[in-house]
């Protein structure tokens with residue numbers, strides 16, 4: 741298993757990140773990097789700190805210490821905000837808005853957004869573009885969340901469990917889309933609990949446990965000793981507290 745050697749030009753570099761909520765450290769010296777035009781998958785048990793990592797990278801959480809470089813800038817800076825997309829796990833705040841309106845609004849925040857009709861068509865949103873967000877199915881909400889992350893043509897996009905709860909058709913369609921994004925030069929950082937998804941998509945995997953990276957490598961490197969990726973996951977993580 742290789743250690744990941746960060747390149748100075750990596751779109752994402754996280755070093756020794758510490759995040760505390762109250763006195764409890766949730767990220768505890770976490771370091772990782774995401775290479776350009778690649779899909780990087782972050783795996784870890786429930787509560788390991790994956791969402792907190794993404795929220796830190798997108799300026800929504802303030803770390804106690806450590807550093808994050810996004811395309812050479814700090815999280816939340818105008819340079820980073822204009823070039824980075826994020827698909828959160830859930831977006832309760834959007835409850836009454838209609839997908840079409842939401843995406844047109846989000847597009848207006850960017851200098852060179854994707855055409856909203858084409859994006860809605862690609863993600864299968866067109867037929868429910870006028871349905872209030874709260875009335876959409878979980879999978880439909882996921883599609884809208886993904887569209888929101890992509891509408892600004894990000895160079896780097898964070899996707900927090902992008903296929904959670906999707907049926908197999910929608911999941912495969914999302915995989916295809918993520919492959920197209922990579923081929924188009926987008927750097928993708930995603931979290932997932934699905935080992936087959938990480939195997940199918942990830943150019944590099946980071947396994948996170950209790951707020952730090954315990955192992956990293958390509959799928960081939962991690963599974964090179966005849967272990968499945970799930971075996972490697974189980975060997976390098978603890979069960980979530982309470983499970």
Ligand SMILES: Nc1ncnc2c1ncn2[C@@H]1O[C@H](COP(=O)(O)OP(=O)(O)OP(=O)(O)O)[C@@H](O)[C@H]1O
Nearest residue numbers: 761762766784785786787788789790791792793829
């Ligand atoms: N705003 C917050 N205030 C207090 N504790 C928080 C906050 N956000 C997250 N936590 C705690 O931080 C820990 C890590 O949460 P996080 O959501 O980052 O985990 P995760 O790896 O994304 O988990 P999952 O796989 O279940 O989504 C959890 O114990 C969670 O309760």
